[in-house]
Amino acid sequence: MSATTEKTTPTAESALRVEGLSKTFTVGGMLSRRKVRALDSVDLDIGTGEIVALVGESGSGKSTLARCVARLEAPESGRIVVDGEDVLRTERRRASRAYRGRVQMVFQDPFGSLNPVHRIEYVVTRSVELHGSPEARRDPRARAAELLETVGLDASYLDRFPHELSGGQRQRVSIARALGAEPQLILADEPTSMLDVSVRIGILNLLGRLRDETGVSILYVTHDLASARYLADRTVVMYRGRAVEGGESLALLGDPVHPYTQLLLSAVPDPERSGSYDPVRRAEMRREVERWLGPEHAPRAVVRRTVDATSQHWVAEPADGLA
Numbered sequence: 001m002s003a004t005t006e007k008t009t010p011t012a013e014s015a016l017r018v019e020g021l022s023k024t025f026t027v028g029g030m031l032s033r034r035k036v037r038a039l040d041s042v043d044l045d046i047g048t049g050e051i052v053a054l055v056g057e058s059g060s061g062k063s064t065l066a067r068c069v070a071r072l073e074a075p076e077s078g079r080i081v082v083d084g085e086d087v088l089r090t091e092r093r094r095a096s097r098a099y100r101g102r103v104q105m106v107f108q109d110p111f112g113s114l115n116p117v118h119r120i121e122y123v124v125t126r127s128v129e130l131h132g133s134p135e136a137r138r139d140p141r142a143r144a145a146e147l148l149e150t151v152g153l154d155a156s157y158l159d160r161f162p163h164e165l166s167g168g169q170r171q172r173v174s175i176a177r178a179l180g181a182e183p184q185l186i187l188a189d190e191p192t193s194m195l196d197v198s199v200r201i202g203i204l205n206l207l208g209r210l211r212d213e214t215g216v217s218i219l220y221v222t223h224d225l226a227s228a229r230y231l232a233d234r235t236v237v238m239y240r241g242r243a244v245e246g247g248e249s250l251a252l253l254g255d256p257v258h259p260y261t262q263l264l265l266s267a268v269p270d271p272e273r274s275g276s277y278d279p280v281r282r283a284e285m286r287r288e289v290e291r292w293l294g295p296e297h298a299p300r301a302v303v304r305r306t307v308d309a310t311s312q313h314w315v316a317e318p319a320d321g322l323a
C-alpha cells in the first residue's frame, strides 16, 4: 500500500543532510536539575523529492530534530546542510529569511498553529508575500486561492477565520501556508495525530501528492509506524535521542533488525494476530534493547552496519559487538 501511485526515486543530491546533531536540555528545578540528551549525534539524509519518516515513541527526540532543522532550537553541535550550505556556520545566530522560506514546518496542533484573529487570507498571503516568487507576489490573494485549491479547499475559505474550520481543514490551511513559501523541504511534525482518524488519510495523501507534483522533500515525524510505511520512501527509527535503524520503509518495517524497532512493531495491533500480546516476550525484547544500547547515563558506542545495500537498510550496532 502506498500513498502515491509510484514512489519517486530520490536523486543523489540531498535536500537535507544532518550530521552528528546533538542537543541537551536542562530540566527540573533548583534541587532536581538534570540533563536530558534529546539528540545524541544524529545523522540523517533526505534526497530531493524524497519523503523520510522519523519514528519512535514519545520523548525519543523526533520533534527536537525537526525543530533544530527549522532553527527553532539551537543544537550544541553537529551540522545541518541544506542545499549544500552548512547553515549553522553561514547563518550562525539566526536563520535568514531565505532559509525560513526554503524550510517550512507544519505543526502537530492545527488549533494552536493558526492565529485566531486573522482570516485565512492573511495566513496564506503573508507567507506568499514574505517568501513567494515575484510572480506570486504580484497578486498574493490570487496565489492564496490557488494554494487553497491545491490543498483541497476552495477560494471561499479565504474570508473565514480559523475557528470556523475543522481540524483537518486547518491542517490543510497550514500546508497551504507552507506551500506559499515555495519550500524545498517541509518538516511535518505529527501533522495528523490531533485529527480524527477519518481525516488522517486525506492529509497523508495530500502530502504524498504534493511531493509527486512539486518535488518538495518531506520529513514526516510520527509515532505511527503504519502511516510511515504508507507515506514514506524511507524510515528512520529513533530511540533515546539516537537514530537506531533506517532504510526503505517496506524493507525496514518488514524485516527489522534492531530490537527497538522490533519492539515498536510488536506494539502495533495486528488484526490477524488478535490476542497475541505477550508481556513476557515484550519484557525480553526490552532487555534486549537495553543490551544493545547500554544504560541511559552511559550509552554504548555504536557503528552503522549495512543490512541490505539495495534497500539502504542499516542498523546501529554496539561497536564492541553483541556478545
Ligand SMILES: Nc1ncnc2c1ncn2[C@@H]1O[C@H](COP(=O)(O)OP(=O)(O)OP(=O)(O)O)[C@@H](O)[C@H]1O
Pocket (backbone or CB within 6 Å): 025, 026, 027, 036, 037, 038, 056, 057, 058, 059, 060, 061, 062, 063, 064, 065, 223
Ligand atoms: N524545550 C524543552 N525543554 C526541556 N526538555 C525538552 C524540551 N523539548 C524536548 N525536551 C525533552 O527532550 C526529549 C526529546 O523530546 P522530543 O519532543 O524531541 O521527543 P519526541 O520523540 O518528539 O516526543 P513527542 O512525540 O512526545 O513529541 C524528551 O525527554 C523531552 O522531554
